[in-house]
Amino acid sequence: MQTKFARRITTASRSFTRTILDLTAQNKIISFAGGLPDAALFPKERIAFHAKALLESDDARLFQYSNASGVDALKNEIAKQYASANPKEIMLTNGSQQGLDLVCKTFLDEKDCIVVEDPSYLAALGLFHMYNATIKAVPLHANGVDITALEKLFHEAKPKFFYTIPIFQNPTGYSYSLENRHEVVRLAKQYHVILLEDSPYEALRYDGKPSISFADLLPELTIALGTFSKTLAPDFRIGWMKAPSEVISALTLSKESTDLQNSKFFQHVCARMMQNGEIAEHVKTLIAHYRPKRNAMVNALKHSFKESIEFVIPEGGMFIWVDFKACDDSMKLFDKAIEKGVAFVPGSVFFADKRISSYGRLNYTNSSLEQIEEGVKALHTAYVELQSAL
Amino acid sequence: MQTKFARRITTASRSFTRTILDLTAQNKIISFAGGLPDAALFPKERIAFHAKALLESDDARLFQYSNASGVDALKNEIAKQYASANPKEIMLTNGSQQGLDLVCKTFLDEKDCIVVEDPSYLAALGLFHMYNATIKAVPLHANGVDITALEKLFHEAKPKFFYTIPIFQNPTGYSYSLENRHEVVRLAKQYHVILLEDSPYEALRYDGKPSISFADLLPELTIALGTFSKTLAPDFRIGWMKAPSEVISALTLSKESTDLQNSKFFQHVCARMMQNGEIAEHVKTLIAHYRPKRNAMVNALKHSFKESIEFVIPEGGMFIWVDFKACDDSMKLFDKAIEKGVAFVPGSVFFADKRISSYGRLNYTNSSLEQIEEGVKALHTAYVELQSAL
Numbered sequence: 001m002q003t004k005f006a007r008r009i010t011t012a013s014r015s016f017t018r019t020i021l022d023l024t025a026q027n028k029i030i031s032f033a034g035g036l037p038d039a040a041l042f043p044k045e046r047i048a049f050h051a052k053a054l055l056e057s058d059d060a061r062l063f064q065y066s067n068a069s070g071v072d073a074l075k076n077e078i079a080k081q082y083a084s085a086n087p088k089e090i091m092l093t094n095g096s097q098q099g100l101d102l103v104c105k106t107f108l109d110e111k112d113c114i115v116v117e118d119p120s121y122l123a124a125l126g127l128f129h130m131y132n133a134t135i136k137a138v139p140l141h142a143n144g145v146d147i148t149a150l151e152k153l154f155h156e157a158k159p160k161f162f163y164t165i166p167i168f169q170n171p172t173g174y175s176y177s178l179e180n181r182h183e184v185v186r187l188a189k190q191y192h193v194i195l196l197e198d199s200p201y202e203a204l205r206y207d208g209k210p211s212i213s214f215a216d217l218l219p220e221l222t223i224a225l226g227t228f229s230k231t232l233a234p235d236f237r238i239g240w241m242k243a244p245s246e247v248i249s250a251l252t253l254s255k256e257s258t259d260l261q262n263s264k265f266f267q268h269v270c271a272r273m274m275q276n277g278e279i280a281e282h283v284k285t286l287i288a289h290y291r292p293k294r295n296a297m298v299n300a301l302k303h304s305f306k307e308s309i310e311f312v313i314p315e316g317g318m319f320i321w322v323d324f325k326a327c328d329d330s331m332k333l334f335d336k337a338i339e340k341g342v343a344f345v346p347g348s349v350f351f352a353d354k355r356i357s358s359y360g361r362l363n364y365t366n367s368s369l370e371q372i373e374e375g376v377k378a379l380h381t382a383y384v385e386l387q388s389a390l
Numbered sequence: 391m392q393t394k395f396a397r398r399i400t401t402a403s404r405s406f407t408r409t410i411l412d413l414t415a416q417n418k419i420i421s422f423a424g425g426l427p428d429a430a431l432f433p434k435e436r437i438a439f440h441a442k443a444l445l446e447s448d449d450a451r452l453f454q455y456s457n458a459s460g461v462d463a464l465k466n467e468i469a470k471q472y473a474s475a476n477p478k479e480i481m482l483t484n485g486s487q488q489g490l491d492l493v494c495k496t497f498l499d500e501k502d503c504i505v506v507e508d509p510s511y512l513a514a515l516g517l518f519h520m521y522n523a524t525i526k527a528v529p530l531h532a533n534g535v536d537i538t539a540l541e542k543l544f545h546e547a548k549p550k551f552f553y554t555i556p557i558f559q560n561p562t563g564y565s566y567s568l569e570n571r572h573e574v575v576r577l578a579k580q581y582h583v584i585l586l587e588d589s590p591y592e593a594l595r596y597d598g599k600p601s602i603s604f605a606d607l608l609p610e611l612t613i614a615l616g617t618f619s620k621t622l623a624p625d626f627r628i629g630w631m632k633a634p635s636e637v638i639s640a641l642t643l644s645k646e647s648t649d650l651q652n653s654k655f656f657q658h659v660c661a662r663m664m665q666n667g668e669i670a671e672h673v674k675t676l677i678a679h680y681r682p683k684r685n686a687m688v689n690a691l692k693h694s695f696k697e698s699i700e701f702v703i704p705e706g707g708m709f710i711w712v713d714f715k716a717c718d719d720s721m722k723l724f725d726k727a728i729e730k731g732v733a734f735v736p737g738s739v740f741f742a743d744k745r746i747s748s749y750g751r752l753n754y755t756n757s758s759l760e761q762i763e764e765g766v767k768a769l770h771t772a773y774v775e776l777q778s779a780l
Contacts, residue, residue, distance in 0.1 A: 001584055001611065001637050004550050006499045009640050039454040047453070048445040055438040063437070063623035064429040094484055098649035105520065109396045110500060127647040130495065160394050194391055221391065233453035237653040247391050250399050257517040259488035263627040263653060 008130045020343055030375035032297075032362040033343040035170065035318055039366075041289055042233045043273075043282050050269045062265070068256045069248070070240075071264050073271035078226070078240050083216040088245040091252055094262050096200060096227040096239030100124055103196055103223055103241075104131045105254045107160050115153050115162040117145060119350030119359075121170045121198065124163060137352040138162075140172060142312045144180025147187070154191035161194035161223070167211060168201040168317025171350045171361035175315060178211065185218045195222045201317035203231050203283045206291040208315040215242050223247065228270055230318070231283050236266040290365050293372060294320075297364040300376035305383070318365045321347075323358055326387050330360045336382040342375040398520045410733055420765035422687075422752040423733040425560065425708055429756075431679055432623045433663075433672050440659045452655070458646045459638070460630075461654050463661035468616070468630050473606040478635040481642055484652050486590060486617040486629030490514055493586060493613055493631075494521045495644045497550050505543050505552040507535060509711075509740030509749075511560045511588065514553060527742040528552075530562060532702045534570025537577070544581035551584035551613070557601060558591040558707025561740045561751035565705060568601065575608045585612045591707035593621050593673045596681040598705040605632050613637065618660055620708070621673050626656045680755050683762060684710075687754040690766035695773070708755045711737075713748055716777050720750045726772040732765040 020033040054062065069075070070092030079085040093099040100123075108114070108131045116125065118137035128135055136153050139146040145164070153159065164184070166176040176184070188195050197214040215224035227239040241251060255261070273279050297320060298313050310323040327333045330346040337343060347359030364372055410423040444452065459465070460482030469475040483489040498504070498521045506515065508527035518525055526543050529536040535554070543549065554574070556566040566574070578585050587604040605614035617629040631641060645651070663669050687710060688703050700713040717723045720736040727733065737749030754762055 001613075001634065002640070004497055004584065005640060006495070006497055006502075008499075009496050009643065036455055039450045042450075042453045044445075044453070051445055052442060055434075055441055060429045060432075063432045063434070063625040065426055065619075065624040094649040094652070097647075101648045105396070106399050107394055107396055109398075112396075123647060123650065130644070130647050194394065223391075229455075234455040235453040235653050235655060237649070237651070244391065250392070250395060253399065254520070257487075257513060257520050258491045259484040259627070260513065261627070262484070263625050263656065265625060265656070266653065 008132055020345060023338070023343065029338065029341050029343050030367060030371045030378065031343045032364065032367065032375055032379075033345045034366060035363055036366040037230055037234065037286075037318075038289065041286060043278070046273060046278050046282075047233070047269060050272045051265075053272075054265065054268055066261055066264050068261045069252050070262065071267040071271055074238075074267045074274070075240075077271055077274040078242070082213075082219075082224075082242060084219070085215075085242055086245075089242055089248055091241050091248050091255065092262060092267060093239040093241060093255070094259070095229060095234070095237045096198065096225040097123060097127075098258075099225040099239050099241045100127055100196075100198070102251050102254045102258065103161070104128065104133070105258070106247075106250050107194070108133055113157045113159045115150070115157070115159045115193075116352055117164060117169065118352060119171055119347065120163065120352070121165060122349055124198070125350075125352055128163070135352045140169065140174060142174050144174075144176035145184065147180070147183045150184065151187050151191075154187050154193050158191070159193055161196045162188065163196045163198065164214070165198045165200075166214065167199055168204065168314055168319075170201070170317070171319055171345070171347070172312075172321040173314030173317050173319045174312060174321070175211065181212065181214065181217060185214065188218060188221050192221070197222055197224045199224065200227045200230050202226075204286060204290060204318070205316035206287060206294055220244060228279070231279060231286065232270065232273070236270060237262070238267060238270055290318075293364045293367070293369065296369045296372045297362065297376065300373055304376050304380035308383070318363050320362045320364065322360050322362055324360060324383060325358060327358055327383065329356045330358055331356070333360065333382060333386055336386045337379050340378040340382045342378040342382070344379070398522055401519070410735060413728070413733065419728065419731050419733050420757060420761045420768065421733045422754065422757065422765055422769075423735045424756060425753055426756040427620055427624065427676075427708075428679065431676060433668070436663060436668050436672075437623070437659060440662045441655075443662075444655065444658055456651055456654055458651045459642045460652065461657040461661055464628075464657045464664070465630075467661055467664040468632070472603075472609075472614075472632060474609070475605075475632055476635075479632055479638055481631050481638050481645065482652060482657060483629040483631060483645070484649070485619060485624070485627045486588065486615040487513060487517075489615040489629050489631045490517055490586075490588070492641050492644045492648065493551070494518065494523070495648070496637075496640050497584070498523055503547045503549045505540070505547070505549045505583075506742055507554060507559065508742060509561055509737065510553065510742070511555060512739055514588070515740075515742055518553070525742045530559065530564060532564050534564075534566035535574065537570070537573045540574065541577050544577050544583050548581070549583055551586045552578065553586045553588065554604070555588045555590075556604065557589055558594065558704055558709075560591070560707070561709055561735065561737070562702075562711035563704025563707050563709045564702065564711070565601065571602065571604065571607060575604065578608060578611050582611070587612055587614045589614065590617045590620050592616075594676060594680060594708070595706040596677060596684055610634060618669070621676065622660065622663070622669060626660060627652070628657060628660055680708075683754045683757070683759065686759050686762045687752065687766065690763055694766055694770035698773070708753050710752045710754065712750050712752060714750060714773060715748060717748055717773065719746045720748055721746070723750065723772060723776055726776045727769055730768040730772045732768040732772070734769070
């Protein structure tokens with residue numbers, strides 16, 4: 001049957017991250033690859049409490065077909081998180097990745113242009129590629145996107161949307177400054193470009209002050225994506241979209257033909273936890289555990305590598321984006337690092353053009369403080385050996 | 391933002407079935423529309439038993455990210471249901487509707503031709519339309535598809551796949567005879583056309599003998615879709631695909647970029663229930679409840695309408711496909727029936743060309759015996775009044 005595959009499949013490659021995940025699962029390797037939350041922190045008792053209450057309820061329709069946009073109680077709670085939103089502007093998705101898919105399905109014709117950050121989230125790049133989109137990339141710096149380059153792209157390429165991860169970005173951990181956000185908003189209005197705002201890490205802030213989202217700055221042109229995968233548990237598979245209600249209607253139509261609806265069981269659990277303030281409370285626990293891990297990795301990198309690498313200390317999220325300056329191609333460092341028992345994701349996979357890069361993405365949330373210490377040492381050994389081999 | 395919608399959205403219409411569902415939810419109408427299982431029959435106690443056991447287990451990774459293709463234990467159980475299959479030929483989906491979406495994503499380029507039964511499943515037609523497929527329809531009769539017409543289409547239109555619901559079809563309740571199946575297999579081989587076999591109702595057999603699936607007759611050219619929505623509970627959102635392993639690999643790649651993975655919680659529940667034989671046992675209960683409902687509707691139709699309508703008694707599934715001979719356009723009967731307090735789905739929505747039709751689809755699984763009696767009477771009143779008004 002393979003001779004019948006669509007073009008999008010014959011040109012797609014298996015996700016490199018997935019390959020790394022398989023590799024690290026098989027071997028006793030300290031993994032700074034992946035972007036997994038710490039499974040030991042899942043609030044299992046609270047989840048079990050609410051799930052059992054639901055299982056014992058006499059709601060006969062609990063496991064019946066329901067609507068495509070999700071449980072009202074949960075949409076209500078999510079709407080409250082925005083400056084001004086009503087539940088008709090919210091729909092629930094099978095993780096925020098499905099939000100990306102439904103936006104593509106609803107907005108993209110073949111060859112339509114979109115703009116992404118350079119670098120950007122790997123699985124989004126893969127998805128946009130599957131829709132045969134024309135992908136243009138705008139340079140991302142520590143305080144936001146390159147505004148001159150963005151304006152040139154908006155003007156010349158007339159993109160349908162700009163895919164932006166403005167807070168604790170994946171892979172860089174960078175956040176847009178308020179000034180940069182306002183500039184992006186100005187350009188989006190002027191050129192009438194949709195802002196597709198992905199904010200999976202927003203709640204995981206270790207330093208600094210909360211920032212204003214594009215969803216609040218420019219609601220009429222923003223489709224915002226959120227998720228409980230990082231603040232609660234990935235297996236809930238609950239993400240959401242916030243957009244003008246007429247856009248939500250079209251996205252719901254796409255959702256119906258894609259998979260009819262999500263399971264609403266864990267949506268009910270999630271709604272109860274939000275109503276009780278249990279998720280907000282749990283996020284404090286996550287921050288109390290993740291902040292020391294970020295600090296440990298920052299300190300270990302500085303201690304081992306001294307001035308031989310460069311990175312910006314992220315104020316939150318899950319990743320540090322390291323410039324391994326002495327190594328033009330971090331894929332070579334990856335191979336050497338695996339030999340030494342540590343994994344990370346080479347930077348090139350995050351660039352739309354997959355160019356060779358000296359960068360690498362390091363995750364710190366899913367390793368213990370000891371593993372962080374040990375893993376960074378092993379990575380430094382790999383780095384030194386690679387240089388002496390050149 | 392609506393000016394930026396993709397073509398597939400601007401030409402799509404909101405599902406008529408969804409409109410009917412909304413209508414029947416709001417009013418006190420007896421609904422033979424929809425295709426819902428009887429919620430009173432969900433095996434809530436067994437579900438709760440296994441779900442609680444899982445919630446109390448000490449598996450730290452229970453709510454963590456996992457693989458895209460699903461829980462191994464469940465894939466093993468599903469594989470056993472085929473004559474010869476291994477778990478690598480199985481992947482789990484968010485209901486079988488998602489299976490359809492992933493097949494389209496993996497196989498269809500714009501304008502690619504596919505063949506559907508005439509009439510066919512509404513939400514599949516909507517989905518194929520979203521992929522801008524060229525849709526050709528082959529007449530369906532009580533014992534299978536029109537083989538001459540199918541061969542002409544395979545020869546002339548060179549379709550990527552033939553979408554077939556060979557057992558207790560939606561909307562007709564018709565099943566392919568064994569002879570018809572063998573003819574379809576012969577054509578699929580000769581013209582190298584994929585059989586996309588959708589079998590959501592297969593287990594709900596009230597009369598006759600089990601039949602051989604295309605997945606078993608022609609595994610190398612069949613992608614089979616199955617679901618637990620009709621045999622267990624729709625909110626589990628667990629469907630599956632069975633195809634050659636190299637096709638499953640490509641479908642998994644599509645799944646990863648679409649929504650990364652499904653929730654595995656209820657996959658574990660489902661696996662435990664299958665291992666214990668609880669689902670097979672539950673299906674016996676369903677049949678014991680649904681058979682009398684089918685009989686009640688068949689008898690009520692014969693009693694009220696006499697020779698003024700025609701239909702084939704389905705051997706299983708959820709639907710009866712009625713030819714309201716005296717009414718050229720069943721949409722008019724629908725309007726009159728709503729006035730009388732009963733709903734069904736007018737046939738025209740199930741035809742790829744949406745032509746005016748005298749047919750209607752009646753569901754009997756989600757009404758009580760009394761409602762079936764009363765609803766058919768009301769429908770007959772509407773039918774008589776409509777004729778006297780003409």
